[in-house]
Amino acid sequence: MGVVDNSNDWVILVNEENEEVGKARKMEAHETPMLHRAFSVLIFDEQGRTLLQQRALSKYHSPGLWSNSCCSHPRPGEDTEAAAHRRLVEELGFDTDLKVAFSFVYKFHDEKTGLWEHEHDTVLTGQFQDKFIFNKDEVKDVQWISETALDEWMEKDPADFTFWFRVLWKQWRRQQK
Numbered sequence: 001m002g003v004v005d006n007s008n009d010w011v012i013l014v015n016e017e018n019e020e021v022g023k024a025r026k027m028e029a030h031e032t033p034m035l036h037r038a039f040s041v042l043i044f045d046e047q048g049r050t051l052l053q054q055r056a057l058s059k060y061h062s063p064g065l066w067s068n069s070c071c072s073h074p075r076p077g078e079d080t081e082a083a084a085h086r087r088l089v090e091e092l093g094f095d096t097d098l099k100v101a102f103s104f105v106y107k108f109h110d111e112k113t114g115l116w117e118h119e120h121d122t123v124l125t126g127q128f129q130d131k132f133i134f135n136k137d138e139v140k141d142v143q144w145i146s147e148t149a150l151d152e153w154m155e156k157d158p159a160d161f162t163f164w165f166r167v168l169w170k171q172w173r174r175q176q177k
Contacts, residue, residue, distance in 0.1 A: 005008045005013075008052045009025075009026045009073065009075055010023045010024065010026065010075060010076050010085050011023065011024055011025075011026050011029045011036040011037065011038075011075075011076075012036055012037040012045075012072045012073070012074060012075075012091040013034055013035065013036050013037075013122050014035055014036060014037050014074055015037070016034065016105060016120070017084065018037065018103065018120045018122075020071050021037050021077060023076045026073065028061075029118075030060075030061065030115045030116055030117070030123070031108060031114075031115060031116070031119040032116060033035050033103070033109070033116040034116075034118060035107075035118045035119070035120060036073065036119060036120070037073060037074055037080065037119070037120050037122075038071065038072070038073050038119035038121045038122070038123075038164075038167070039072065039073070039074065039080050039083060039084050039121065039122045039123070039124060040068045040071040040118065040121050040124070040164065040168055041068060041069045041070040041071065041084050041087075041088060041098065041123075041124050041125070041126065042068050042069055042101070042123065042124070042125045042126075042172065043069040043070070043092075043096070043125075043127070043128050043142065043170075044125065044127050044128075044152060045127065045128065045129050045144055046062075046127070046129050047144075047172070048146070048147065049058070049091075049144040049145055049146050049147075050068075050069070050144070050145055050146075050147065050150060051069040051128070051142060051143075051144055052067065052068070052069070052142065052143050052144075052145055052150070053066070053067055053068065053069055053092070053138060053139050053141075053142055054066050054067075054089070054133075054139065054140040054142070054143075055067055055162070056065075056137065056138055056139055056140050057134075057140060058137070059111070060091050060115070061110055061115045062110070062118070062162045062163075064140060065161055066160050066161050066162070067121065067161065067162040067164070067165040068070065068162075068164075068165050068168060068169075069092070070084070070088050070091050070092060070120060071087070071164070072084075072087040073119075079101070080122050080124075081098060081124065084098055085098065088153075090135065090138065091135055091139055092132055092134045092139065092142070093129060093132045093133050093134055093135060094130070094132040094136070096126040096128045097126055097127075098124040098125065098126040099125060099126070100123070100124055100126060100143070101121060101123045101124065101125045101172070101175070102123050102171060102172075102175065103120060103121060103122040104120075104121055104122060104123075104167065104168070104171060105118075105120050105168050106118070106119060106121065106163070106164055107123070108163040108164070110163075113142075117163060117164060119164070121164060121168065122147050123171075123172070124166055142165070144160075147173070147176075150169070151173065154166060154169060
């Protein structure tokens with residue numbers, strides 16, 4: 001598979017209502033807190049377990065941290081759901097039906113890298129049961145985990161997870177109650 005070089009990609013700048021207001025280079029949007037469109041995918045299996053992804057050590061931010069199944073940014077002119085399908089294949093080597101669950105806005109400054117995350121994040125969910133081979137240049141590791149075990153791990157060691165996944169997971173769990 002290999003590394004998917006998206007370092008020169010453009011992102012879609014948006015306002016708080018997710019309305020497009022422009023575009024910027026991805027790194028520029030992360031070096032300054034420019035609000036831009038993003039997506040996060042949660043994949044579940046038939047037992048209700050969540051597929052976690054450990055980010056590759058080569059990622060420009062949050063390397064080696066555990067996160068949701070897949071995440072990225074749609075490119076200008078690209079639909080968010082189409083982008084989610086594209087990245088599922090690029091990162092995890094499979095595709096599946098997805099549906100929009102909710103969206104949220106967050107802002108986070110990573111003290112280690114100096115980069116910002118200021119994103120309007122659309123969360124999509126899907127189900128997948130088959131075996132797959134993930135792209136080891138994009139993903140360090142994966143694991144299936146029950147919601148309860150993930151809740152406990154996140155409570156005990158929140159620094160093991162990306163900032164956006166901690167926010168996303170709390171909102172997801174509130175919606176499930």
